[in-house]
Every structure is written in structure tokens, then in C-alpha cells.
Amino acid sequence: MEDNDYIRRWEDLDIDILVKIFQLLDIFELTSGISRVCSAWRLACCDPLLWKTLDLSMLRSNFIKIPLEPFVYVDGRSDRTLTRILKISLSLSQQSIMTLIFHFNLYVSDEQLTYTAERCPQLRRLVLPAWNRIKKPGMCKAIRGWKELESLTMPCIANPPYILEEISTHCKNFSELKIMGPCDIFFASSLAAFLPKLRVLSLRCSMLYKDVLILILDSLQHLEVLNISHCVLMEALPAPQQKRIIKEIDVTIRQKASRLREFLTCMEDSCVMCQRTRTDEGLIRWYKYEEGLWKTDEGECWGYSLQNESNAIVFVRCGRLKFCTAMSK
């Protein structure tokens, strides 16, 4: 070190400079020892700017599918890794996390979710696309802690009323819901009963019945944005036909959707995402496709063209409706 009064040491750097540097590090680097260098660096590691979003979407469980509940078995080592990362990041974040993102193949346990909920009281947005291992009490306890919750990405579940009821009771600002899986009449009626003030709903890349769509449009009077891009739209028919795929949005649905600010649809045969939804029979298998695609939502990217390997998705305004049309390259 140069012996000069003017020379400053690395640990004497302003916190805001250290924060600027640490913003360029990912979650693994932030939690793997940077905070242990010295107390000044630890202080910088606790800055709320670094912890507005805790994105664990690069972390996934090492698991195998099993025939019995919870239908997955998660390897103990990957479970411990998640626990440690949660422990350190939730300690450093000092309750400033507002967005929490889990990978769709990261199977969080009851204990991990409860631990997280207690330490993220300011949470506004939660992306939790798989909760096979979370029991009803664990989920309810977590939601009770998230009074500020506004947005949730969730899987399709067998018994939706309890969770929607918890949200309606405890999350007064709740307005956005994204369901990663088929939405049936039971789910739609639960939505109507417990979340009538929902403003944004995304059902993209799933199987959707026409009567379910009509129920949603009729009962969610505060709805502003509805995304049914790349959905397989079905119509129930009397026996023996039972059901058929609808190729385009009919006049009834258009009229009902005309009050929406955004109505995002795509049912093109040439669209790669639509083809994928059909191939996967309305329950899209995200692990087969481009990494990060599962997180995408047209409603969030309005006005931009979403590029992926095989197609460009473009949004077109048609009257008061917005349609998502896909063009093959």
C-alpha cells in the first residue's frame, strides 16, 4: 500500500460503489462468501438494492418422479443447497425482497416456504410454478404472511378454493394471476367467487374450454388484461362427439372481451408455441423447450417482439382487442 494520506483502502470504499459492483454478481456469488470478506463488504451485501428481487430461476432440484403423492422425490443434497441459499440470502436481504422467483423444477418444501414467507413480509410478486411438496397448512401460513402480495404465478392445482380464499382474505392488493396449467370450470368459478377484482389473468399455453372462458369474461368484471395466447381452445359437445378444437375466437367471445384493455390471443397453425401446446395436449412440458421461456408472458412484454429460436411473436391491435399473431421465420 502506498504511504500517502490520500490513498484509500478497498474496505473504505463508499457503500454505494461496492453495491454497484455487487449488483453485477449473481445469487451464488453474493451468498458464497463475499459478505465474509470484511464487515464493510457485509454491510454492502445487505443493501436493499441488491435484494429487490431474489431470482432462483437458475436453481433447480435434482428429482425423480414417483407415482405417489407428492409425485416427486427430491435428492437431499439439492434440498440442502436450496436451504443454505435461502438462509444466507434471506439473512442478507433484511426483509427487503419484493419479487421472489423459483424455477418450475425447483420443488420447495413446506419448511422452506414457511421460512421464506416469514423473512419476506414485503413480497409483492411470487413465481412458484411447482408446489407438489407444499401442504395446505404450509401454503396458507405463507400467504397469511404476504399481506402485500399483488402477483402470483402458480401451477394448476386440484383444490383451488382454499388458496384463492386465503389470498382474498389476506392480500388486499392482489391483482395479477398466472396459471401454468389447464384452467377448468371449477378453477374459474373459484376465481369468480374469491377474486372478483382480479385485473390481470394469464392462462397462456394451456387447454381451455369455451364455457370456462365465457365464465371468466362474465364474472371477472374488473379484468383488464386476459392472456390466452397459444391455448388449445376446446368446446364441449353432446355425446358421442364430446369435444372439438376451436380454430378461431367467435363473435360472442369478441363482444365479451371488447371491454378489456388487452386481450392476447394466438391460435395460428404456423405458431411454434401453439404447436407445442397441442403436442403436449394442453399441459406444456417446459423442460423440453428453451430455458427461460416458461417465465415469458406476452402481457408483460407488450410492444416488443419476443424472439426465440424458431419464431417471432408480434402483437397486433384490432379494434379494442389485442391479438398475438405469430409469424414463422
Next chain:
Amino acid sequence: MAKESGSSKIEMLEISNEAMAEAQSSKIEMLEINNEAMAEAQSSKTVTMKPAEAEESKTETQKITDEESKNVPIAATEEESKKLSITKVEESKNAATATTEGEKEEAKVSLKTLDGVTFEVEAWIAKEMETVQAYIDDTSADTSAAIAIPLHNVAGRELARMVEYCKEHRRASVSAGNLKEFEERFAAALNLYEMKDLIIAANYLNTKKLLESLSRCIAKAIKNKSVEFVRDYFGVTNDYTTEEEAQYRETNAWAFRNVDEDSRN
């Protein structure tokens, strides 16, 4: 075309390539140009003429249509009325614009560092330093031009580097490849002490591009390295107690696996 007034105000004409060729073919002599002015005229491809000769060339270029001459500016000063400069513009542009001989120099800003060195930098460089720009905006234009702006947290050495960075960055930003190469070269030329002082200066002056570039460089040095290596590399003193250290190591044993070799690369 506007008519000339009694005080013989000469209009500056936008002459098309065709008209320019005609004007050149009329073999107008270049008069009253001293050696210095001649050199200047040649370097900027400027032909300077007497008013009378300019008149002559004007009559030859009367072919210019009314539409073309609608937006022609009128020479306002006496100096402009004495000399008319017909500048040959790049071939890509289909017009030769008449300009005044004295080209206005870009405004400069004086900056005084903590070790008493005064720098005169171009206004665009001062603009890159948001703290300096804010000072200029807050004080009147006259004051900021007359007084050297004091920079209490920046030494001459750092400011010189920042000015160099701004200039080089501007040159290199023509292509992304050049820019990346330049930033790597710039960072590689700095030792740790210089980098630390420069990042403090860049933060104080809020020079965003330099701050981002240096932050990236330091983050790269930290990535996937052990705590001991980071301490050693940056010369940071460990102010944790032995107990705290042991406890931390026990709790986060997983964090000490799979780190890079303790080397600078």
C-alpha cells in the same frame, strides 16, 4: 432571391454541384489571401473571394430556382459581407454551403483537482461527468466559464485518466467490438490502487460509462474466488473475530467448494 440593399449585403448561396463546377470553370482568381489563410483555405477546401468577384459568381448561378433559394440565409455581419466563402462539401451531399471563415471553437470547462491541477476540458466531456454538469447548470454560464470548478475528491492523475477514457470511448464506440477491446485494454493498464482511486473519482463525478466499466472489471476479479483470495487480492483486512470466522465457515461450508484456484486469472 432577395434583392441586395444599398449597403451591399451579400447573400450566402447554396450552390449545387453543377453550379459549383460552373463557378470553378469561370477561373476566378484568389486574391488577398496570405500564406496562413491559403493553407487554411486549402485544408478546408474553401475559396475566398472579393465581394465583386462573388457578385460575378452570383450572376453565373442565377439558374438556381426560387424553390432552392427560399431557405438561403442572408449574411448579417460586415465581415460576412466582405468575404463570401464557398465551401466544397463532401460529394455525398449534393450541396456546397457557404460558411464564415472564423469557425467558432467549442466551449471549454475548467476543472481544478484536489492537488491544484487545472484542466481545460471540452464541454461534451464535462457533460459526461454529471456532477460537473449539475454544477454548470446551477451556476450562471458566465460564472462557470470564468471560474475553475473545484473537484474536492479527484486528483489530477485520475481526472487525466477520465478525460482520456471519455475521448477514447467516443472514438471506440463506432463498433461494439472496438469498444469491448478498448475497455479491456483500459482496465488492463490499471493496477489495483489506480483502479480503486479511479472508481472513487468516477463515482464522485458520476461518470456512468466509466463507473460501469470499472465495476464490471472488479466484479470479474471477484467472481468464483475464495474469500481468502479476495482479501489477499484487494488487500482487505479481515476485521471479523476468530469465533465469527469459525461460525461462518461452519454455517456456510458449502460456499467454499468449487471455487477457482487462487490465481489472478
